[in-house]
Amino acid sequence: MIPDGIEEKHLKLAIQEIIKDGIPVSRKSVHYDYLHGNKRYPPKYVISLAAKYAFGNELSSNDFNAVRARDYLRSRGHTVIDRRDGALDVIVSDDDESSFAEGKEKYRLHRSKERDSSITKKAKAARLKDTGTLSCDICDFDFYNKYGKLGLGFIEAHHKVPVSELDGNTKTKISDLALVCSNCHRMLHRQKSTMHISELKKIVESYATSV
Template sequence: MSQSSFKKILSPSEVGAKKMNDRYLTFKSKVDYIKFYGKTSPVRINHIDKVSIEQYTFRYDNAVSNGEVRLYEMGLFYAERGALPGDEVKIEKKVIDGNTFYEIDLLRNGISTYYSQDYSLPDEVNEDNAKGYPEGYLKSVLVNKFERSIKARNECIDYYGAICAACEFDFEDKYGDIGKGFIHVHHLVPISEIGKSYKVDPINDLIPVCPNCHAMIHKRKPNPFRINDIKERLEK
């Protein structure tokens, strides 16, 4: 049985700390990466970021001159996740209905380094939390991950601020530095109505809300309450 996942601690040279021209990942020799990827190198392989849901294409080569097996051209992934020497890259292979997905994550002390939360937003489900759902639901979660974009989330917060659009709660004001920048981002267009060609507009499609208001918005299904609906209830 081939390995379904692996972890690799990053060296300084891999993330560019030693002025390397490329950012890469060197595999441990004990892992059968030829079976893991099932491809003849050199070839480009798509990987889905577990946290941001962004797709990255890395160049895979199992015939480097010194015998190493590597993924190349990982600079953008490392930069956007803030990779440092000693961080750990985890890659997981998932096969669903004959389709193979490679999911990549960057861990620091065992925790995702970028926008990691130990819960799912009301309109967001990740594949770990979906294991109890039917197989078809899990497939939908994996295939439709395109919409979960950290960049869009950040642009929304940059525009509106990290303040709830419904109740105006400010986590930094109430909790100090631990609350700085913390907020949920609500999709004004329900995820279930979004098609594959949909491109999120961070300003018109997203709105920051606190967890309490976010939960109340999604108390009504399948059509969530509007922001103004929640505002009106708070004003009573």
């Protein structure tokens, strides 16, 4: 049984302890990984330790099983992956155009439209004129702020029209392009179908407030 009363702050304290002291060999997880801040933790051990912060006593490994721990964390909105279903392969996989569901050709077309230097230049010039900066539409990153002169004038263009609707003939308009940093651009294309920029923005914002 996992007793009621373990709160987010207790889970966070448990993770801090693990970061500091490590995971005893006997508490490493076999099937499940609790993902937190880009790292993986054994769900059962995290909950056992969190109980210590909540009630004063660490739970023993026999008090509940791994499936309970998984469900407990998932029901509270945390990500727990099962190594057996290949989820980890997805996480560590290299991203390339071959994983793009809409097809290699469509992806290449999308990229070529983004690289069309004349329209991209116009979009950047228009943005500079309007706002005086070239910061990422999603996370606000500004290459000039970070890299000084080297980053001056650098930002990537992302074509917002869904890849499936693109063909070789349609002309790109300035309004079709979002200006994004390289990280956000990769994330937009990381899933099987291209993510909408508002969707990624939401993720960035919610993550920023949760850590």
